[in-house]
Amino acid sequence: xxxxxxxxxxxxxxxxxxxxxxxxxxxxxxxxxxxxxxxxxxxxxxxxxxxxxxxxxxxxxxxxxxxxxxxxxxxxxxxxxxxxxxxxxxxxxxxxxxxxxxxxxxxxxxxxxxxxxxxxxxxxxxxxx
Numbered sequence: 803x804x805x806x807x808x809x810x811x812x813x814x815x816x817x818x819x820x821x822x823x824x825x826x827x828x829x830x831x832x833x834x835x836x837x838x839x840x841x842x843x844x845x846x847x848x849x850x851x852x853x854x855x856x857x858x859x860x861x862x863x864x865x866x867x868x869x870x871x872x873x874x875x876x877x878x879x880x881x882x883x884x885x886x887x888x889x890x891x892x893x894x895x896x897x898x899x900x901x902x903x904x905x906x907x908x909x910x911x912x913x914x915x916x917x918x919x920x921x922x923x924x925x926x927x928x929x930x931x
Contacts, residue, residue: 807838811883817853818885822863822896825874825888831896832904834861836885848873850887867927869893893922900924 810818816838822831834852836844840860843851850871854861864870871889878885897904899920906918 807842809882810838810841810878810885811881812838813883817855818883820852820885820887822850822871822887822889822891824891826890829903830905831871831889831891831902834863841885844873844887845876850889864892866929867893867895867898869895869927871896895922895927898924898928900927 812818817835818837818841820834820836822834823829824831834850835855836851837853840851840853843860850863850873852861852863853859870892871887872892873887873889875888876885877888891902894902896902897906899906900922901918901920903918906916907914908917909915
């Protein structure tokens with residue numbers, strides 16, 4: 803029997819794009835990346851764990867901000883190369899900018915317009931290094 807992790811079409815860097823969607827409202831919250839360990843931990847811990855390409859390490863969503871994503875279900879697309887997580891977004895904020903989701907800019911008349919308000923000041927969510 804094939805391991806379920808082996809059925810994912812990982813890219814050349816061993817990553818797969820992941821879309822996080824609110825399980826209740828269907829709002830697309832964010833897009834991130836996972837490696838095999840992140841996906842395995844997500845399933846084991848029933849919370850979103852991503853791979854931070856900028857920090858080159860596992861990123862347990864909410865580890866600093868408290869805005870954890872509890873896993874409700876996980877889906878693999880038809881080409882096996884995109885993961886969809888349906889989650890419960892704890893705290894109502896998924897974006898590091900303090901907004902509900904990361905897709906808060908909309909193209910209008912050739913300009914990116916901010917369409918979502920900040921719900922929580924990022925300075926209160928993240929400690930300074």
